[in-house]
Amino acid sequence: MIQDIEPHRFDNAFRSTEPQQDDRMMVFAGRTMLVHLLDEAGTFEFPTYGHTEPALPHPAVCVYAFSIDDEKYFVSLGEGGDAPAGLAYVPLETFRMATRKHMGHAAQTGWHLHRWYTRSKHCGACGSEMRHTVEERAMECPVCGNRYYPPISPAVIVAVTDGDKLLMTRYSRGAYRLRALVAGFCEIGETAEQTVAREVLEETGLRVKNIRYYKSQPWGYAGDLLLGYVCDLDGSPEVSLDDAELASAEWVPRDEIVEEDDGASLTREMIARFKNGLL
CATH class of the missing domain: 3.90.79 (Nucleoside Triphosphate Pyrophosphohydrolase)
Known part of the structure; x- marks a missing residue:
């Protein structure tokens, strides 16, 4: 990666x-x-x-x-x-x-x-001009004392499997149009594992089980920390697509996956490892 x-x-x-x-x-x-x-x-x-x-x-x-x-x-x-x-x-x-x-x-x-x-030029609390701190990577308001740190948004990348099939998606928004996996941001008050179950259910209508952590990746282009998870289908494989989030979602047999690891993204590494029987 x-x-x-x-x-x-x-x-x-x-x-x-x-x-x-x-x-x-x-x-x-x-x-x-x-x-x-x-x-x-x-x-x-x-x-x-x-x-x-x-x-x-x-x-x-x-x-x-x-x-x-x-x-x-x-x-x-x-x-x-x-x-x-x-x-x-x-x-x-x-x-x-x-x-x-x-x-x-x-x-x-x-x-x-x-x-x-x-x-981060101005304080979000009082509007004063911020200044750089000298002891850590932070911006500080000289008036009210608030400190701000580089924001990092946690998000999950989810490989949903059903035997030798992988759920592959295409996003309906953004510039990325290649096949991908279910993904979404962690919401307030939930664990990453709960995010996995919620995002899969919201975007595809599928329920999952045996949620297990794979690997993480910083993705500074968007300010994210990506958390890779693998899980198994729990119940019906019929997809109910949320077309506001996804343009498509389909079950792809292992031997029909053409994507390779691009050496850059967590998503492509996970797809390639499933393809090669390693995930």
């Missing part, structure tokens, strides 16, 4: 520090990100602070995000300006399938932080 970047080492411990010339910068303009083009084939890497300075908003505010191996990564707050020579903006979706997976993980985490910082 996108966060599995070994042998690289990801360290998200907070540091109160300023960027140096050779530190890596993550500069965003809309849903695009500034990169350093290395060749005509489109190979790129994250630019350094020294290289991106002309594109930074004025006054520039750069916040430490994390390190990968021994390199520090910073997020520029605000919209990036025109790309300097040798740099270019590329769509965020480019990083989802990056061959160098540590770049994909860095991009999604940087985007998560960038969205939060740029949307």
